[in-house]
Amino acid sequence: MVRPAVALPRANGCFSYASAHYKVADYGPLRAFGRTCVAETTLIGIDxxxxxxxxxxxxxxxxxxxxxxxxxxxxxPAEGHAEQDPGDWMEGVLAALGQFEADHDLSGLAGIGICSQVNTHVFVDAGGAPLIPAIIWQDGRSAPARPAGGAGRAARPKTAR
Known part of the structure; x- marks a missing residue:
């Protein structure tokens, strides 16, 4: 799966596209607040x-x-396994953005914040396409390889301040 660029409405020239690697020069939410009436400024949050x-x-x-x-x-698919299709995530994000764009004037869009589930792994090929379903944080198949007492306890005194 190659991540498609998602066209975003322009907020007074500050946002023209989104990609996996946003360039700092293209990021301008503070400038958008300065040039857009507060009543027209919108933000999107995605979980x-x-x-x-x-x-x-x-x-x-x-x-x-x-x-x-x-x-x-x-x-x-097996005892202790927990997996998801990363395509479901992308389709959901694009559907949310599509709904908001269809139902609202997003010309004052100043930013999009995204958060995701922790410790979820997606293995991809050179083009970004998933090789297998995502192994999500609930997956327990690595439990037999975990050291007795948990590796986190041994590492904490050396790393935490």
């Missing part, structure tokens, strides 16, 4: 969670203008 994509569109005052949720399955 790529364990059970669903959840997204919200808010104005600069924090008022919820719209929301989106799309669940997706967790595959459990």
């Amino acid at each position: 790529v969670g364990t059970t669903a994509i959840k997204a919200v569109l808010i104005d600069a005052r924090g008022n919820r203008l719209d929301s989106f949720s799309r669940p997706y399955p967790i595959a459990r």
Whole structure:
């Protein structure tokens, strides 16, 4: 799966596209606030969670203008396994953005914040296409390789301050 560039509405010239690698020169939410009426400024928050994509569109005052949720399955092909299709995540994010764009004027869009589930691994080929389903944080297949007492306990005194 090659990550497609997602066309975003322009916020007074500050946002023209999104990609996996945003260039600093293209990032201008603070400039957008300076040139856009506060009432027109919008923000999008997206949570790529364990059970669903959840997204919200808010104005600069924090008022919820719209929301989106799309669940997706967790595959459990064997005891202790927990996997998901990364394509479900991308489809959900694009569907949320599509809904917001269809139902609202996003010309004042000043930013998009994204968070995701922790400790989830996606192994990809050179083109970015997933090789296998994503191994999510609930997967326990590495438990037999874990040292007795947990490696985290031994590492903490050496790394935490």
